Amino acid sequence: MKGIFAGSGNAGMSSPYIAAAVISLTRRLPEDLSLLYIGTASYDIAEYRHMQTGAFSTMGVAVRSLDVANKSMPREAMAEAVDEADIILVSGGNTLYAVDRWEYLGLGDLLRAASLNGKVMTGGSAGAICWFDGGHSDSMDPESHRWFKLKNDAADCRPGKAGKGMKSSLFEEGTRSDEETEAETDTDSDEDSKCSSTNDWEYIRVSGLGILPGLICPHHDRVQSNGVLRSTDFMTMMKRHSCEVGIGIDHFAALEIDGSEFRVLSIPGQTGSVDVRDGGGKIPGVWINYVGDDGIVHSKICPRGGKVSDLLQNLKYPAKNLVADKRVKLCRKANPPLED
Template identity: 30%
Template sequence: MGRIVAIASGDLLSTRPLNKYAIKLAKKQNPNVLFIGTASQDAQDYRDTFTKEYNKLGCEVKCLCLVSAPGEDTINHLLQWADIIYVGGGDTVFMMQMWKKYGVDKKLKEIYEKDTAVLTGISAGAICWFCCGHSDSQSFSKESEWEYCWADGLGIVPMAFCPHYNEEGRGSFDAMLLEKDIVGLAMENNTAFVESDGERYFIRSNKEAQAFLIQYQAEEMQKRSVDFREI
């Protein structure tokens, strides 16, 4: 069993306590952090902002940029170098397509199985650790009308995931989940799902934020709020 900190949403400031928790799980004084920004098409400003934040937290940061078509040796070297792998937000569907093209999907699952790095990320970078997620990927390719859709994940956590659950339009996750024979996890901004030492639990950086487990039984929705651990 590996280590995961899947952050639903928020900015780098509001989620700093959650990021510090992921750093703590690495059990290194100055851990190596690999940022994977595929979902934002490796946006330079995102990479710069992330690097500045994690440098402040005592980490060394490198970036894996798949859009620039790195060689397999480069990909393998960066993944092996990392104590923490952080996946940024953006277009989940595009990200998963690129990961499959370069074999990063299989490599990340192997890292989880061998527990060689903490796996973390936000929004699309949280969806990826689950079976599937409630995604706004259509909004990146359509200028006007678009709908929320399912995006496949790596399937490490056997649930459907919804980030940004407190934001407009995300309530459609409840109805869409009826299509899936699977438990749903809906998380508001500044909350995170954690897996560590064989345990799965929840943390948050905003004490007002909530998260819910949702399941359908005989087409009737069962929804309950989760408890959070103090950090």
């Protein structure tokens, strides 16, 4: 499999540095490439598509979107869109909603097959979690839920912004206006938000597509609206999921997988949680968490590169060892997957 998985959706995938790395994995020129953007996790809101595909468009990559968050599409049409893409980019947003929706539509199987056919799979935040066995997710955050996102897309509550209305289409070419470019921010989560709401929510383990083994924590070095540092909560989660290897990806870092090799990417000029030698501050990085025989969670800095087999542990009996989070049912009740 080839892919780049960023700690942040907006800050990561809008970075020219990350976009160039994704393109490099194809071994082809940008103008010869087609990128398929799947924005299910952010409910196909156009603003997020512009943010996360803009760098690719600027470099000459043709961008299309597959919008299935709020409406169905024939399997044949989804299969054609996936087959024609060289790069598949999944948005940040609500991981649980996205994976549930894909499995309901049959898109999950198409994405699993695509990962084996030489396509480059990428995304940040929810778009990083989804390719793995599971992830440390803020899908319980009410501001990540479909009703909240679509309501605030129709009547944007940010100061100085008029209501834009919902923007969604079956297939839409990736373009961006100057106004949309100026509106970008680099402070997203896998459930980015626009307006204030309750902060009384908890991180949960959600399942991904299971293409790669591992439990992913995006925004590893960040505190979100519930006031809890994700890396701290991730350590606690690991105790409940002791058979899994936990991969924490800083907000401005990414994990690149190229077949049997991996590499850690750090967006230049940004800070993170990894100390630089000789007192050079901190850079974005990746951390490996695992539970030892002593029951203690151990955390170490991921090397800058190496063998994927040394990084990701394959469970012998994943169905037996992967533990479901009981709170997922509550989350689905609060933000039910669309079944149309």
